[in-house]
Amino acid sequence: MKSSKENAHIFSADFLLTDDEAYTGKKTFRTYLGYKYLGGYSDHLPVFLDLENIKQ
Numbered sequence: 001m002k003s004s005k006e007n008a009h010i011f012s013a014d015f016l017l018t019d020d021e022a023y024t025g026k027k028t029f030r031t032y033l034g035y036k037y038l039g040g041y042s043d044h045l046p047v048f049l050d051l052e053n054i055k056q
Contacts (some may be wrong), residue, residue: 007050016041 006045017026031039 003049003051003053007052009048009050010046011046011048016045 016029018029020027028043028045030038030043031040032038
């Protein structure tokens with residue numbers, strides 16, 4: 001198998017993000033902020049990698 005840095009991607013679908021009121025832009029829709037439950041998905045965005053199978 002092989003891959004390259006061009007095959008690495010960040011999955012940043014709209015449902016994983018929310019508006020950032022403190023700064024311009026978006027931030028992750030977190031599950032918790034300290035002990036407060038926000039109902040989001042994660043503090044981090046998922047990363048995926050496309051792999052190529054090389055037959056020898």
